[in-house]
Amino acid sequence: MKKLLVIILLMLLTSFLVFALKDISEEDQQPVDPPVKVNNYVYKADRNTNPRVDHSEFEILKQEFKSAHDVTAACLSCHNRTHLDVMGTSHWLWQRSEELKGKGVVPLGKRNILNNFCIGVSGSEATCTRCHIGYGYADKNFNFDEPTNIDCLVCHDNSGTYKKAKGGAGYPDESVDLNYVAQNIGTSTRANCGVCHFWGGGGNNVKHGDLEISMTEPTTEIDVHMGIDGEDMQCVECHTTERHQMAGKLYALSSENKNRATCEQCHTNTPHKDKLLNEHNLRVACQTCHIPVYAKVNSTKMWWDWSTAGRLDENGNQIHESDADGNHNYLSIKGNFVYDDHVIPEYYWFNGTANHQLITDKIDTVPVQMNTLYGSYKDKGTNGSGGVSKIWPVKVHRGKQIYDPVNKTLIQPKLWSKNVGDSAYWKDFDWNKAAAAGMKYLGLPYSGQYDFIETEMYWPLNHMVSKKEKSLTCVDCHTRHEGRLADLTDFYLPGRDRSAFLDGFGILVILGTLLGVIIHAVLRRILRKKCFFQNESIK
Amino acid sequence: MKKIYIYKGFERFWHWSQALIIGFLGLTGFEIHGSYKLFGFDHAVRWHSTAAWAFLILIVFAIFWHITTGEWRQYIPTTKLLKEQFMYYIGGIFQNAPHPTNKTVYNKFNPLQRMIYLGLKILVIPIMVLTGFLYLYFHYPKFGIELDGLHSVALFHTFGAYILLAFVIAHVYLTTVTGVKPLSSIKAMITGWEEMDEAEVKKVVEEEMEVALLDIKEKFKAGAEKSDFLDEALEGVEERLGVVKRDTKFRDAIRNSGAGYFCIGRDGLYKEVNETWLKLYKYKRDEIIGKHYRLSRNEEDFKELEATVQRVLQGETINHGEVKRICKDGSIGYHTLTLSPVLINEKIECFEGFIIDTTDKHLAEKELLKKQIRIEEKLKDRKNK
Incomplete structure (x- = not known):
């Protein structure tokens, strides 16, 4: 009996040794708490966050800006090639060439x-382009080649005071102090990106x-x-940017x-x-x-x-x-x-x-x-x-x-207009007129239904x-x-899928075996007992 | 009841760790399959893989063991007694019928077991290992070889699992059937010692000896006098081990006796003779064993001997006077002999005896007689003169 125990113990030990070893190595693998090892990223704690340039000291930004275009001109007087970069981006163009399966390469973007x-911008640009990085995108005739149409501030305002006017084709609200904003610019923050990307579709998180x-x-x-209680990362830290x-x-x-x-x-x-x-x-x-x-x-x-x-x-x-x-x-x-x-x-x-x-x-x-x-x-x-x-x-x-x-x-219905009677649905509440006006604006057919x-x-x-x-x-x-x-x-x-047929078959096999075993055991007991008594009586 | 060592150390280790691992694989496997929650899916998956590796290592060792020990022969399928074994399980077993097959060291499995274990070894386990590997390594496009999906792999793997589960149930149940007591088979698999009744044990012992002797015989194929050699070796071993010690000495005395010894069966065929006998008859052992004693007599003498043999076979012991023998080369010799019956299981199966050569004496007497005759003749001649 002692030997028996020793053997059982030995077997259990060897078997569990494998698992034990595995468990130990697993414990080693417990993920360590941050910082997680990452590539291409400098942790907040290791970063120099002092601004390289203090824009408030530049004379040109202290002038009295008559219009938003003047601000852009001031920016471009130093960043004098930057408009070339900006005007190549989808943020500016609201379209670029992309391949669509079965349709070839087509110009694709917010424009079309x-x-x-809100279905689409066409016919309602003046309100939609509140989220365009330009000034004056009121209809399809907007000049995409004019550098001073660029709105630098909407992305680079670090003062938190800049905002575009409602229905203003991308121009800033009257309340904005352009000097103050221009002197407080910097790298885009979550707030800069969020003003459009959080509010798309006409409301927060739509x-x-x-x-x-x-x-x-x-x-x-x-x-x-x-998270501000963590790395406090900005959008642009993942959305890495090269020349805009x-x-x-x-x-x-x-x-x-x-x-x-x-x-x-x-x-x-x-x-x-x-x-x-x-x-x-x-x-x-x-x-x-x-x-x-x-x-x-x-x-x-x-x-x-x-x-x-x-x-x-x-x-x-x-x-x-x-x-x-x-x-x-x-x-x-x-x-x-x-x-x-x-x-x-x-x-x-x-x-x-x-x-x-x-x-x-x-x-x-x-x-x-x-x-x-x-x-x-x-x-x-x-x-x-x-x-x-x-x-x-x-x-x-x-x-x-x-x-x-x-x-x-x-x-594409025409949705927005400043005025009643302009076929805009949001003023006139007439789908037929809005549809006709919108499709006409695009030069596309509308059946009238x-x-x-x-x-x-x-x-x-x-x-x-x-x-x-x-x-x-x-x-x-x-x-x-x-x-x-x-x-x-x-x-x-795995874990979700199975073959109901195979499982049914498997369960049948198992139950069949169990049943067979039970019947066999019962028969053995009953019949053997009988035999046993018979043998006894013979003796 | 006697105990006999059937399952070797590695064999038992292999069997139980395999049982443990397969059981664990089943537990974790069916959790992965979604049949129940036990360890948690995460752990089930990881432990299933680990156990699979442990199983694979065990399989490698087991294959090595099977090959080197020749144990693989235990799994050669046979149809001999297959039906009887099956009928026993579904019939005889209920009536306390004797088991149709015996378990021995060299034939541990009954024909049904052989068939089923072989099936597991070459079909079910390989399928499980193969599909397991596919499951582990080829479900993601990493090695060039890709699967279209896990569907078929999973089906086979699951199918195998059900078969194994059914096997385990039947297997565990049948252990309670075959042993002396319900748990004795399991106990035997743990300790290695199987309980058997004496007749069975005897059979096992005989078989082991037979196998050992055959083995040794194989090794000395070249020797012409191998049987002598083996007999002597066997007797030597027996003596050293203290088995049949007295008997051996007695036998040696006969073997080395200056008298010729013979043993002849009821059928009149020579069963055994010693060296002296061979010398006297000028035969070699191979030439005389199994031959009839008619060879050693001329027609006349044979009839007389036959009559004597009949008396011996009735139970008489006879001390015979001088007889004439015919040697292999046809020459003639003389000897006296004794004849006594040999009892085996209380029946006279053969008779044995000694011969003492009297040829020289016979010749001398003859010569003396001749001389006497000559002298007498000469004396007669003188008288006549």
């Missing part, structure tokens, strides 16, 4: 693209979901990179897999100590696990139904209705909305290339896909597809918007990166029921 928010006012001064709970060309792609407007700002540029593609996690990066974007939820503070718009717009009260006044959280859920000029916060992303394969429903494209799917993110499990980036497809978290914005049921195209059609638009998420403790865990996806990837069914996911 449609979305399912569009992105992961970019909104709370990101101006976020905590690390909201965004681990930009900023890295980063927004697939609401872009379609090609180039010039993207990525996590890997600092974190490399093997950021984890753990091999198994690093392997996931081959087919899963960092964002998927590290942005478990978006719209963490303020709600984002999930649904916009234009078809209900135009309802006025009995006095002919516009109606504003809000939901319990204080978000609009009805506006006469825009229709119905649904807002949501702490939204769980939807997940799609994405290889870095996209397509867009152009205003000239025939509608062939319902809901209309405003932009299509390409990718699939099988797409490993081998046949020129862009990159390897990875699983991405996406905000999908759905809605209903105006289209031409005869010509089978989307419609309009209707509303469902649309979907995809916004890959990149911001509001959570702390590592809050990132997704295995079972968020590797689970049989209601996992995050429940709808991504074009591949076998």
Whole structure:
């Protein structure tokens, strides 16, 4: 018996030795707390933050500026080639040539693209170009070649006092002290970028979901990179900029897999100590696990139904209705909305290339896909597809918007005007007139009939990166029921997928074996006992 | 009941660590499959991989062991008694019928076991290892070889897991069937010592000896007198080990005796003779063993001897006077002999005896007789003269 025990002990010991060793090495691999090792990035603590230049000392910036153009001229008097850089950017041009699958290389950008928010800028430029880095972009005749049309201040104001006028075609508000602003300029901050990128679509966090006012001064709970209690990173630290060309792609407007700002540029593609996690990066974007939820503070718009717009009260006044959280859920000029916060992303394969429903494209799917993110499990980036497809978290914005049921195209309605009677929908509430005016402005046909059609638009998420403790865990996806990837069914996911037939067969085999064993044992007991007694009696 | 050592140290280590690892792989594997939550998916995945590596190392050692010890022969499938074994499990077992096959060191597995273990070794385990590796290393595009997906890999892997699970259930149950007591098979696998009844043990011992002797025989193929050599060696070993000591001395006395010894079966065929006998008859051992004793007599004498043999076979012991023998070369010799029956299991199976050569005496007497005759003749002649 003693020997027996020794043997059992020996076996257990050797077997567990393997696991013990493994466990020890795993403990070594516990990720150390920040600073995380990164490339191409200098930690805040190691940086010299003193400004290299004090613009308040320059005489030329102390003059009384008569117009905003004069400020630009003053800037260019020193930065005398910089306008050449700026005027080549998409921030300025609002378009660049991009290849669309099946459509070739087309000029693409805010100038001509449609979305399912405010639909498009055409015909309403004067209000939309409040977010253009220029002065005077009031219609399609804007002069993109005039250097003094550049608005340097909107991106470089560090005073926090600059703002553009509403409906002012990009000119600053009257209240702005141009001298003060000009003397307090510097590198773009979150506030500079946010003034447009947080407010796109006509309100805070309407569009992105992961970019909104709370990101101006976020905590690390909201965004681990930009959190003011952490590294306090600025947008431009990831969206690296070379001569005003900023890295980063927004697939609401872009379609090609180039010039993207990525996590890997600092974190490399093997950021984890753990091999198994690093392997996931081959087919899963960092964002998927590290942005478990978006719209963490303020709600984002999930649904916009234009078809209900135009309802006025009995006095002919516009109606504003809000939901319990204080978000609009009805506006006469825009229709119905649904807002949501702490939204769980939807997940799609994405290889870095996209397509867009152009205003000239025939509608062939319902809901209309405003932009299509390409990718699939099988797409490993081998046949020129862009990159390897990875699983991405996406905000999908759905809605209903105006289209031409005869010509089978989307419609660009004229929405904004200063004056009533200008065919602008937001003044006259007449869809037919707005549609006719908008399409005429673009030189495109309009049948005279309009209707509303469902649309979907995809916004890959990149911001509001959570702390590592809050990132997704295995079972968020590797689970049989209601996992995050429940709808991504074009591949076998361990822990989620199974063959019901095989499992049924397996369970049958196991139960069959068990049953067989039990029956055998019972029979043995009963029959043997009988035999035994018989033998006894014979003896 | 006797105990006999059947399972060697490594074998037991291999069996139990394999059982442990497969059990653990099953536990973690079915968690990964999504069947239940136990360790947490994360741990299940990591530990499953670790256990898989441990299993692989064990397999390498086990293969080495199987080859070097020749134990792989235990898995050569046979259809002999396969049906009987099966019928036993579904029939005989309920009626306390005897087990159709015996477990021995050189034949540990019954035909059914052989078949199933072989199936595990060359089919199920390889499939599990292969699909496991594909699962681990070829699901992401890293090595050029890529899988279109894990679907088929996972199916095979899961299928194998179900088969293994079913096997384990049946296997564990059947251990309670075959032993002397329900747990004795498991105990045997832990200690190496199997409990058996005496008849079985005897069989095992005999078989082991047989195998050992065959082994040695193989090694001395060249020697012409190998059987002598083996007999002597065996007797030497037996003596050293203290088995049949007395007997051996007695045998030696016979072997080296100046008298010729013979042993003849009921059938009249020579079973054994000693060196002196061979010398007297001028035969070599191979030439006489298995031959009839008719060879050693002429027609007349044979009939007489046959009559004597009949009496011996009835149980009589006879001290015979001088007889004439015919040697191999046809020459003639004389000897006296004794004949006594040999009892085996209380039955007379053969008879044995000694011969003492009297040829010289016989010739001398003959010569004396001749001389006497001559003298008498001469005396007669003288008288007549």
